[in-house]
Amino acid sequence: MSERADDRHPDDLLSDYVDGRLDGEARAAVERHLATCVRCQDDLVTARAGAQALASLPEVDPPGLADGPLDWLTPSATVADLATRRVGGRTRWQRATVALAAAAVVVVLAGVVTVSLSRSEKQASTSAGARAPSVSATQPGLGGALVSGPAVVDQGRSYTASTIEDLAHRLATDVEASAPPGVLPSPPGQSQAPGKIQTSPLDPATVAGCLAGGAGLAATDTPLYLEAATYQGVPAYVGGFRTSDSHPAFLLVVVGRADCSILYEARQPL
Amino acid sequence: MTEPLDDADLVRRAQGGDRSAFADLMRRHERRIYNLAYRMLGTRDDAHDATQEAFLACYRNLGRFRGDSAFGTWLHRIALNACYDSLRRRRPTTSLDQEDAPEPAVADHADAATAAADVHRALQEVPEEFRVVLILHELQDVSVEEVAAMLDVPIGTVKSRLFRGRAALGRALTGGSPAREEREPASATPPSKPPADHPPIQR
Numbered sequence: 001m002s003e004r005a006d007d008r009h010p011d012d013l014l015s016d017y018v019d020g021r022l023d024g025e026a027r028a029a030v031e032r033h034l035a036t037c038v039r040c041q042d043d044l045v046t047a048r049a050g051a052q053a054l055a056s057l058p059e060v061d062p063p064g065l066a067d068g069p070l071d072w073l074t075p076s077a078t079v080a081d082l083a084t085r086r087v088g089g090r091t092r093w094q095r096a097t098v099a100l101a102a103a104a105v106v107v108v109l110a111g112v113v114t115v116s117l118s119r120s121e122k123q124a125s126t127s128a129g130a131r132a133p134s135v136s137a138t139q140p141g142l143g144g145a146l147v148s149g150p151a152v153v154d155q156g157r158s159y160t161a162s163t164i165e166d167l168a169h170r171l172a173t174d175v176e177a178s179a180p181p182g183v184l185p186s187p188p189g190q191s192q193a194p195g196k197i198q199t200s201p202l203d204p205a206t207v208a209g210c211l212a213g214g215a216g217l218a219a220t221d222t223p224l225y226l227e228a229a230t231y232q233g234v235p236a237y238v239g240g241f242r243t244s245d246s247h248p249a250f251l252l253v254v255v256g257r258a259d260c261s262i263l264y265e266a267r268q269p270l
Numbered sequence: 271m272t273e274p275l276d277d278a279d280l281v282r283r284a285q286g287g288d289r290s291a292f293a294d295l296m297r298r299h300e301r302r303i304y305n306l307a308y309r310m311l312g313t314r315d316d317a318h319d320a321t322q323e324a325f326l327a328c329y330r331n332l333g334r335f336r337g338d339s340a341f342g343t344w345l346h347r348i349a350l351n352a353c354y355d356s357l358r359r360r361r362p363t364t365s366l367d368q369e370d371a372p373e374p375a376v377a378d379h380a381d382a383a384t385a386a387a388d389v390h391r392a393l394q395e396v397p398e399e400f401r402v403v404l405i406l407h408e409l410q411d412v413s414v415e416e417v418a419a420m421l422d423v424p425i426g427t428v429k430s431r432l433f434r435g436r437a438a439l440g441r442a443l444t445g446g447s448p449a450r451e452e453r454e455p456a457s458a459t460p461p462s463k464p465p466a467d468h469p470p471i472q473r
Binding site: 012018053 | 294297321325326333385404408427432440441
């Protein structure tokens with residue numbers, strides 16, 4: 001029996017009664033009640049009609065979200081972003097581009113000034129060395145604050161899923177180790193030019209904007225890492241971000257250069 | 271011959287960053303989640319948004335799903351929260367468009383189409399705490415026990431809402447007021463509405 005049985009009208013028993021699932025004393029009690037209660041008699045009739053109506057209701061076909069673009073499915077997207085995305089997906093992209101373009105001048109200048117810094121100082125992980133290609137340590141996510149970011153690295157790398165995972169793991173380790181989080185060391189691997197970060201003539205704002213649009217990141221997400229490379233033969237951008245939700249992680253995103261569509265995403269918890 | 275992966279396997283892969291595994295999870299569960307949202311919210315647009323929000327919240331919180339409950343149950347709770355959010359955001363004068371009438375399985379029977387549309391419309395007039403029980407139990411064959419667990423209410427409450435919900439629907443179909451009494455007595459437990467991103471997970 002239910003602890004919520006209403007002495008006046010045993011609604012919790014009546015649903016079982018409608019379904020023919022009441023036996024013995026419970027059934028007798030309900031029938032005794034029904035004999036004198038007009039309200040429940042009426043409800044019984046309408047409840048049967050309602051149950052019958054529901055039995056005839058068909059399933060509808062879902063929109064097939066899994067078979068469409070999945071750019072909306074990123075851990076740092078917010079629920080509020082979805083409505084904009086569905087109605088006019090470019091709005092966030094445009095905002096992201098504007099926000100990053102505002103910082104582009106500063107970033108490019110910083111890149112020009114600091115690109116020649118020797119990498120050997122990196123080992124000391126002092127703030128000056130570690131932050132070489134970025135302007136200043138700001139807190140990502142503060143609207144209106146100076147948005148900084150790294151220059152775009154281009155070492156002609158060719159990535160696969162597993163080397164992206166390796167890179168993500170390595171960068172995440174560096175993000176965890178660096179304080180405050182600033183620029184990350186250049187990627188490991190084949191053509192490591194000792195002592196130098198090769199920057200690309202590509203505009204960091206363009207690269208970051210493509211990443212933000214393709215990966216659905218918020219406009220206030222500051223990239224920690226930007227690289228132009230190829231992914232499985234496709235010209236791509238690789239971007240590293242720190243997520244801003246309650247489970248911090250490092251996100252390494254690969255987008256195609258042609259249409260900024262997401263090609264791969266690696267996530268490393270911090 | 272490869273066996274299909276079960277939900278737990280897909281969840282583990284998705285937790286490890288395999289987005290295609292999460293896409294497979296979506297494919298498996300989207301029909302139920304979408305139908306839950308559609309019958310709860312009444313319009314395809316709202317159902318689409320709520321379904322998307324549910325999967326996004328699921329993806330974001332996948333790291334904290336430990337498998338103590340079935341994935342589908344956990345996802346259902348997230349989806350219900352997304353539906354409640356949508357209902358809270360809704361303006362009081364939302365009207366249902368004609369185009370939201372569902373297409374029945376038997377497409378050439380105009381009567382069936384009309385009937386299904388009528389039932390769908392009437393269902394939107396049923397109070398929400400009854401409607402959710404009708405959808406879960408009557409339309410999706412979720413057991414009373416599992417509905418109770420999902421909504422964090424006693425089984426007796428579920429049965430009571432089931433009866434009242436059916437009766438309200440029956441009245442709405444005949445053009446009467448679905449709300450003989452609008453809400454349950456004050457002593458009743460209100461439907462559980464945990465924050466959208468942190469549904470209580472059964473342990």
